[in-house]
Amino acid sequence: MHSAPARTHDPMCMGCGHANPGNLGVRVWFEGQRVHGEVLLDERHSGAPGYAHGGAIAAIMDDLLGQVLIPLDRPGVTATITVDFRGPALLGRTLSLESWCEKIDGRKLHMRGEIRDGDTLVAEARALFIHVDVSHWEASGQPLPESWQGWGGEAQNA
Numbered sequence: 001m002h003s004a005p006a007r008t009h010d011p012m013c014m015g016c017g018h019a020n021p022g023n024l025g026v027r028v029w030f031e032g033q034r035v036h037g038e039v040l041l042d043e044r045h046s047g048a049p050g051y052a053h054g055g056a057i058a059a060i061m062d063d064l065l066g067q068v069l070i071p072l073d074r075p076g077v078t079a080t081i082t083v084d085f086r087g088p089a090l091l092g093r094t095l096s097l098e099s100w101c102e103k104i105d106g107r108k109l110h111m112r113g114e115i116r117d118g119d120t121l122v123a124e125a126r127a128l129f130i131h132v133d134v135s136h137w138e139a140s141g142q143p144l145p146e147s148w149q150g151w152g153g154e155a156q157n158a
């Protein structure tokens with residue numbers, strides 16, 4: 001059963017933002033605290049003829065693993081991410097996405113994610129996210145998404 005998120009991501013997000021014409025087309029849905037999704041890359045994301053750029057795959061991973069913050073109900077930022085490229089990422093194929101939180105250790109959120117083309121593992125990633133208060137993003141002066149109000153309670157910030 002898919003659950004509707006209480007929070008939504010930045011509409012201008014480079015990965016999934018519906019208001020960003022240059023988005024990578026990441027679509028996600030939630031099942032409990034797990035994130036599922038899909039993406040279809042095309043010639044704009046080429047790294048070699050017919051193959052996706054590794055940076056596009058890494059950006060998708062960052063977005064995908066960050067989405068876990070929504071069901072966790074904790075705002076956070078990526079501190080470090082490692083992407084292992086395991087198989088060909090072909091353009092023009094619908095890739096399936098999955099991410100989850102493996103461990104929480106205080107403010108440290110250890111995330112994992114996978115991208116598959118059918119049964120083939122294309123890439124896997126692990127990342128450390130750090131829980132922050134939403135005031136972390138106020139320095140830009142841009143308005144924050146309305147749904148972020150009251151998100152995640154208190155976190156001691158940078």
Ligand SMILES: CCCCCCCCCC(=O)SCCNC(=O)CCNC(=O)[C@H](O)C(C)(C)COP(=O)(O)OP(=O)(O)OC[C@H]1O[C@@H](n2cnc3c(N)ncnc32)[C@H](O)[C@@H]1OP(=O)(O)O
Pocket residue numbers: 008009010062066067068069070075076077078079080107108128130132156157158
């Ligand atoms: C989907 C819903 C929307 C979600 C929002 C958007 C998500 C988008 C994801 C992104 O792309 S975020 C953009 C890229 N990331 C950043 O811009 C983060 C920039 N870095 C920072 O702002 C600060 O470095 C950070 C908030 C991550 C940490 O600073 P703090 O001063 O708050 O914490 P501190 O440095 O004291 O570290 C807290 C703990 O984390 C550990 N830590 C921090 N950075 C680390 C690192 N890089 N590697 C390993 N450990 C790290 C640190 O050692 C420490 O461990 P201990 O508590 O055990 O001492």
